[in-house]
Amino acid sequence: MDVLLLSRIQFGLTVGFHFIYPPLSIGMSVVIAVLYGLYLKTKDEAYERSADFFLKLFALTFAVGVATGIVMEFEFGTNWATYSRYVGDIFGSPLAAEGVFAFFLESSFLGILLFGRKKVGPKVHFLSAVLVSAGAHLSALWIIVANSWMQTPAGYRIEGTGLAARARITDFWAMVFNPSTGERLSHTLSSSWLAGSTLILAVCAWYLIKRQHVALAGKTAKVALLVASAAALMQLGTGHLSAIKVSQTQPIKLAAMEGHWEDDQPMDLNFGGVVDEANQRTFAIGIPGGVGMLVSMNPSQKFKGLKSVAPADRPPVQAVFQTYHIMVGLGMALIGITLLGLFLWSRGILETFKPALWVFMASPLLAQVAIQAGWFTAELGRQPWIVYNLLRTSDALSKTVQAEAVLFSLILFTLLYILLFASFAYLGVRKVLRGPEPIAPKA
Amino acid sequence: MPLTQTAQALAQSAAADPTALQLTWFLLVGLLLTLYAVLDGFDLGVGILHLFARTDEERRIFMNSIGPVWDGNEVYLLTGGGALFAAFPDVYATVFSGFYLALILVLVAFILRAVSLEFRSKEAFAWWRQAWDVAFHAGSLLAALLVGVALGNIARGIPLDANHEYAGSFLTLLNPYALLVGLVTVLLFAQQGALYLVMKTEGALQARMRKVATWANALFILLYAALTLGTLLVQGDMVQGYYVAPILWLVPLATLAAVLATPWLHQKGKEGAAFLASCLTVAGLMGLFGIGMFPNMVRSIPVENSLTIANASSSPLSQTVMLIIACIGMPLVLGYSAYIYWVFRGKVKVEKASY
Secondary structure: OOHHHHHHHHHHHHHHHHOOHHHHHHHHHHHHHHHHHHHHHHOOHHHHHHHHHHHHHHHHHHHHHHHHHHHHHHHHHHHOHHHHHHHHHHHHHHHHHHHHHHHHHHHHHHHHHHHOOOOOOHHHHHHHHHHHHHHHHHHHHHHHHHHHHHHOOOOEEEEOOHHHOEEEEOOHHHHHOOOOHHHHHHHHHHHHHHHHHHHHHHHHHHHHHHOOOHHHHHHHHHHHHHHHHHHHHHHHHHHHHHHHHHHHHOHHHHHHHHOOOOOOEEOOEEEEEEEEOOOOEEEEEEEOOHHHHHHHOOOOOEEOOHHHOOHHHOOOHHHHHHHHHHHHHHHHHHHHHHHHHHHHHHOOOOOOOHHHHHHHHHHHHHHHHHHHHHHHHHHHOOOOEEEOOOEEHHHOOOOOOOHHHHHHHHHHHHHHHHHHHHHHHHHHHHHHHHOOOOOOOOO | OHHHHHHHHHHHHHHOOOOHHHHHHHHHHHHHHHHHHHHHHHHHHHHHOHHHOOOHHHHHHHHHHHOOOHHHHHHHHHHHHHHHHHHOHHHHHHHHHHOHHHHHHHHHHHHHHHHHHHHHHHOOOHHHHHHHHHHHHHHHHHHHHHHHHHHHHHHHOEOEOOOOOEOOOOHHHOOHHHHHHHHHHHHHHHHHHHHHHHHHOOHHHHHHHHHHHHHHHHHHHHHHHHHHHHHHHHOHHHHHHHHHOHHHHHHHHHHHHHHHHHHHHHHOOOHHHHHHHHHHHHHHHHHHHHHHHOOEEEOEOOHHHOEEOOOOOOOHHHHHHHHHHHHHHHHHHHHHHHHHHHHOOOOOOOOOOOO
8 A cells, every 4th residue: 555545545534534523513503503592582491402402412523523623633744744835825824713713712602502501691601602603614614715725726826846846825815715715615514504404303303203302303393494495405506606616617627527528528417327437438317518508508518528638637537426426416305305394394294294204314314425425526526636736646745654654543543433433423322312301390 | 956956945044034923923833832731731631630530420520620621722732733834834744744653643642532521421331431531541641741752852853854854763752851751741731730620629539639739749840850951961952042032041930930839839728829830830831942942943953954933934924914813813712711711710510511
């Protein structure tokens, strides 16, 4: 095994595992803040008990997210030291800004939210819930800024050559609002709302199926369903804008997403299929010229093909094609599921129609797979570049780190993450089975 | 020949004096890491002492004494790491890739520590709680030890090549001086943690913590003497700054005063003051480290390959932008921290919502 492959597997594993948790926290934080707000407004204790209950699940998610996030902050230095030297002038500042503007806000007020209920009033407690959510969103902002710069670098110049080459910042705001930041941030945030709200919806669906905590679960399910429906529809819009941006800024990534080989040809909008990388063909069912229709209302618009660049400059086409179509398919399914929920609600049978409740229980898994698939599309589609068209992933490694060391750390992280996930899942399921606190008699 | 050009360029920049902006960032990164050491120091210390708590109730008190604050404390490390990456990318890259295995172990230790706080009391089985108790203790101990060993190596000097890449191995890092600094760090944090627990506990547990703190105080004075002697023997360059700017003598004098005041205040029963004196010790030692390193950030063997404030810096524009971020952000951060310590002042009560 070579050090490049091992380092890529380790980065993919650590970031992929980490990326299970922050989207859940972001989405859950929104629903929890709304629930505390509804309690303040209506004085209905069901909302408060529900918020308290989901706050426990949030805390569990947050803890694993924080613990695995520490790795990310330092892994650029450990495994990708050449990358760190190359981009430090640009990439470090959003990471530091994330700490200063997001993590402190989030972690400080989470302390109040979790442990301070008796020390601060209900209004400050609600405000803490809002600030924790704001912190989680700001954290997404800065990390997406950093990641988008790797996709569509802007506001920099290159100084020096060879080992001494460095990307130097020339315009901070051009770096922050680089061409893809807006689209990628809105797409990531709405997917996070979907991930968190469907998890809450699923827990409520379980209680409704079991006819436990029915009043609480019914009220919470409606809040979660509203957030999930809005998020699912936003996914369509932000996904569309992201695809247009990719077509303008990363044409070879788009070609890989649709398995589009021939250069300067209209691009099919595929529903699914298989890529034959050896023979440079794609077998797929789709709408001829469909991508042009979506991008510019022009089915004969011509797109760059994979064959227009050397094989060494192409991303892994099969993987990008498949993950992209998994993401789109699941995204569409989630729109259908949330619309079904809204329809049942309008008929007054949201809380009792069991087949739909079972479908809701599957929805967080669909959202989670869609998010991971989308992330793989974005990051594998960027290959072979670590910074698009500037620095190759293979040139970005730490020069002093040996394959054996990475193999050791990869095994260590794998074992540790299996332990974390098992404990997280066990405690989460236990928490759900025990259910929310019963209504305490008024003192 | 790009390689020799690189080496020449690096050698030239090594000779340059740091600019005011670069000095500011040296101080700011130092301040962030000092705040981190002071704040996470005592909660790592609580973890190091965790197995001194015998009953389940006592262990919950230990964990909940840092419950609302440990996460915020750790954010100083993340922010310090980000600031180091942004202001001195070559230090970030050289140290973390050079200390690869050690840093991976630190990360594993931090992960174990963080999740054991959240996981431990969520299940009642004795084996479950014991396992996470051990993980909490071991994670805290290993993190403190390895961070100390890393600092010891950075001060002593590590083999770097002309391109600032680490040229040693994992075993290079395990030299006696670095291990001594690691041990000092563990004892220092344990002392700070014990004094913090004296403030946060009551009754018989508090009486036991007083004894632990007394032992920690005594051991730390011995280790502090050994550290001072060891540093003078191994890295005499660390005292150069005091000849250039005699006012700097205030830092070692204040540190010594804090080291001696801690046990004295503790014996007089002044809990808060004794804890603050131990915090001042941590800050003072970080100050001594900074003065001793200046103008280097990572000492190299051979010395001409050292990473300095001037040659490891990012561009003036990057550091200016970061300075603006710091000026807006740091007052907010200090405000949050002050507010949360104010809300959770006083003795620990274990409740249903607690860890």
